[in-house]
Amino acid sequence: MLLSRRRRRVLDTVGKAPGSIVAPKGAVKGQIRVISYDAKNYSDQKYDSAGDLSKFATKKKLAPVDAPAIDPDPEAPVERPDGVTWINIDGVGDAKMLKELTRMFGIHPLAMEDVANLHQHAKTENYGDTLFFVVRMPTGDNGFQTEQVSIFLIDGIVITVQERPGDCLEPVRHRIANNLGRIRRRRADYLAYAIFDAIIDGYFPLVDAFADRLDEAGVMLESGGNRQLPLHLHSIRGELLLIRKVMNQHRIAIMNVLREEGELISHDTSLFFRDCQDHVQQIIEAADTDRETCGEVRELYFAMLGEKNNDVMKVLTIIATIFIPMSFVAGIYGMNFDPKASELNMPELHWAFGYPFALSLMALMAGGLLAFLYRKGWLS
Structure with a gap:
């Protein structure tokens, strides 16, 4: 599941003497x-x-x-x-x-x-x-x-x-x-740099892939959204956070390499490690930008969802508002007081135009409310 926590691996060397070399299971x-x-x-x-x-x-x-x-x-x-x-x-x-x-x-x-x-x-x-x-x-x-x-x-x-x-x-x-x-004309420290740099460069296509996934999320949002979009964004954001964490570790590692300039790391090679450090910083910034974009898309999704819900509630409120006075009139004529017991008990029941009158009254009240809501601008 997307919301499951990542668990640490149980080390096979727990409890063993320092320096014990134990092959991992299944390696x-x-x-x-x-x-x-x-x-x-x-x-x-x-x-x-x-x-x-x-x-x-x-x-x-x-x-x-x-x-x-x-x-x-x-x-x-x-x-x-x-x-x-x-x-x-x-x-x-x-x-x-x-x-x-x-x-x-x-x-x-x-x-x-x-x-x-x-x-x-x-x-x-x-x-x-x-x-x-x-x-x-x-x-x-x-x-x-x-x-x-x-x-x-x-x-x-x-x-x-x-x-x-x-x-x-x-x-x-x-x-x-x-x-x-x-x-081929450099020492072994340059080879170590080349290997380090090639691994760091392997993160650029990965970050670009996350940017593409965010573009897909934007298309989903423009097309009306999707119920799975929040989980999709949560997954992207979590993985971008992991990328930033890992790249920050590499940044610190390179800083320690630059401190080791001497016999093993020449001054010339340390300059190349600084360039590699710039690549790490670019990846961190790209991950941060994508993570912020992910949060903004998620906020926009919920804003659009809230606006959609407000539109639905608005329509339902208008319908309820129109039918409330009509329900009042229908309720009055549904009380069934016997007109024979008193002349004041609903004389319209014996009137030939009583039913058309009631319907016309309801329609007039509904039309009046619609005109009032329109003039207030509440129907737009």
């Missing part, structure tokens, strides 16, 4: 795709397990395979290829894979715990040599729905973890594959 098992590139070279490969990603690990020392994920113990250094590496994982249903990524790339367990808990709001967190983003990607055709996308920015590496296959990042992959724009 898709992860599919790994790795895109590596620099100004001249490009490769796009798929892998079956996280163990195949060891060659892409950072130049830090890796913890042993059997070491606990929450406190990695450095051991042997592993070299990775030069350039930028984008590791994309579709699905969080494999807790073992997530723990292996935590150990292999030195990711803080608390960050990976947030990856597995899909209720996170958009945010940015700094774990020293790792910058962690959570972005809400719009998805689904049934109203406003989002999917959690987790982004890790490490030296020369960007790791993205999505809830399920399918995203709005194909334009980014197309630019990398075809060496379009500046992305």
Whole structure:
């Protein structure tokens, strides 16, 4: 139902130790795709397990395979290829894979715990040599729905973890594959920005769709309204409110990114994040405008409904006003006093023109009232 409340998901990690990585129930098992590139070279490969990603690990020392994920113990250094590496994982249903990524790339367990808990709001967190983003990607055709996308920015590496296959990042992959724009000549922080920006741009068609729905509501209103229009407007307004809430989270996340300018985020890339922040602000303003329009259409609907009811009551009042004196005359002649008992008891009953006289009197009274109401302007 449209009026049903949205309930929070029950977390599988409630009561567990901090940093516990538990795959959500029903989650898709992860599919790994790795895109590596620099100004001249490009490769796009798929892998079956996280163990195949060891060659892409950072130049830090890796913890042993059997070491606990929450406190990695450095051991042997592993070299990775030069350039930028984008590791994309579709699905969080494999807790073992997530723990292996935590150990292999030195990711803080608390960050990976947030990856597995899909209720996170958009945010940015700094774990020293790792910058962690959570972005809400719009998805689904049934109203406003989002999917959690987790982004890790490490030296020369960007790791993205999505809830399920399918995203709005194909334009980014197309630019990398075809060496379009500046992305192949930039560092990994620019790739993180490009992914963030592509997700934010995915909200523009969604906001435009809400504008179209409001236009349809306006057409419904002009055509005489519809009993379902208030519920329709309530649904739109609620979803626009959610969009504003989510985009405000992204705005705060980008503000935190701009504070992290340094080793992981260059000054040049921070300028692009500011442009992304402008996009977020545009979406917030568009959502606010549509929400105000939604409220105005609803108020106009009730105003028109009230005016229609007033017109109906006006007609009924006029009819009642006309028939009240006529009912009075009919009531007088319906008292049935016996004229034989007294000469004063309705002598018109024995008059040949008594009935036509009564009807004429009623018609004259009705005509007089109509003329009076017309002169007062109450019939227009």
